[in-house]
Amino acid sequence: MWYTSSLKYKDKFKEENPRHVAIIMDGNGRWANKKGKMRILGHKEGFKAVKKAVKFSIMNNLKILTLYAFSSENWNRPVFEIKSLMELFFFALDSEINNFKKFNIRLKVIGDITHFNKKLQKRIHQVEKITLNNNGLILNIAANYGGRWDIIQSVKKIVKKVQNGVLQTEKIEEKTITQYLSTSELLPVDLVIRTGGEKRISNFLLWQIAYSELYFTDVLWPDFNDCSFQNAIDSFISRERRFGGFKKI
Numbered sequence: 742m743w744y745t746s747s748l749k750y751k752d753k754f755k756e757e758n759p760r761h762v763a764i765i766m767d768g769n770g771r772w773a774n775k776k777g778k779m780r781i782l783g784h785k786e787g788f789k790a791v792k793k794a795v796k797f798s799i800m801n802n803l804k805i806l807t808l809y810a811f812s813s814e815n816w817n818r819p820v821f822e823i824k825s826l827m828e829l830f831f832f833a834l835d836s837e838i839n840n841f842k843k844f845n846i847r848l849k850v851i852g853d854i855t856h857f858n859k860k861l862q863k864r865i866h867q868v869e870k871i872t873l874n875n876n877g878l879i880l881n882i883a884a885n886y887g888g889r890w891d892i893i894q895s896v897k898k899i900v901k902k903v904q905n906g907v908l909q910t911e912k913i914e915e916k917t918i919t920q921y922l923s924t925s926e927l928l929p930v931d932l933v934i935r936t937g938g939e940k941r942i943s944n945f946l947l948w949q950i951a952y953s954e955l956y957f958t959d960v961l962w963p964d965f966n967d968c969s970f971q972n973a974i975d976s977f978i979s980r981e982r983r984f985g986g987f988k989k990i
């Protein structure tokens with residue numbers, strides 16, 4: 742009998758797993774500082790943690806993993822760091838393309854990438870196109886992303902519809918805004934994880950996380966491993982999501 746109950750537990754576990762996890766990968770710089778290394782080495786080590794998190798997501802049957810890679814405010818950093826981050830992004834796309842194919846991963850990028858250099862923009866579009874029909878994990882990278890930017894660009898599209906007479910102002914509702922966000926085709930965000938100890942959102946998904954569960958950990962992103970990810974999932978599973986309702990007892 743023991744195995745039936747453990748199977749039941751396993752099924753329950755799977756059902757209650759988040760489908761969409763979004764991560765604010767913070768702490769690369771501090772990780773490097775602590776080791777007396779340059780910040781960019783922290784970002785490089787952070788890329789290894791990304792690969793681990795992607796593998797974990799596949800193993801645990803998550804549908805979507807959204808990673809905050811570069812915020813619209815990260816342009817405030819020294820030019821050298823920005824340049825190195827762009828190079829790392831380009832390198833990562835190149836080096837991972839075979840894994841995207843092998844593991845059936847679809848890559849999607851959200852954010853205003855028109856500010857990136859043409860070569861990087863082209864490569865992003867290429868990889869998105871190549872992986873478009875992969876129906877495994879959606880790896881959604883937020884690059885030059887800002888939650889406020891996302892809402893603004895959604896509102897602009899809606900205003901155009903109104904101006905063209907296709908939409909009436911009175912018909913605008915929550916789902917209209919949601920429909921034009923960069924995440925419109927994705928499932929709702931169940932869990933947001935922030936590493937690196939800060940307890941803030943830093944202009945990540947704003948509209949989308951109105952009812953997401955939030956999980957903050959002091960672990961610096963390069964040290965984030967399967968065990969840290971599992972702790973976040975366990976915390977998510979132990980919570981009761983009420984969405985403004987109440988629990989029947």
Ligand code: IPE
Nearest residue numbers: 766767768769770771772810
């Ligand atoms: C997060 O790590 C990565 C990016 C923002 C690109 P940080 O670079 O912010 O690392 P800390 O917060 O300075 O330690």
Ligand code: IPE
Nearest residue numbers: 765766767809810811812943
């Ligand atoms: C948030 O980290 C952005 C990313 C992880 C890409 P930051 O390091 O930029 O956030 P703040 O400045 O501490 O709020």
Ligand code: MG
Nearest residue numbers: 767768769937
């Ligand atoms: Mg930081």
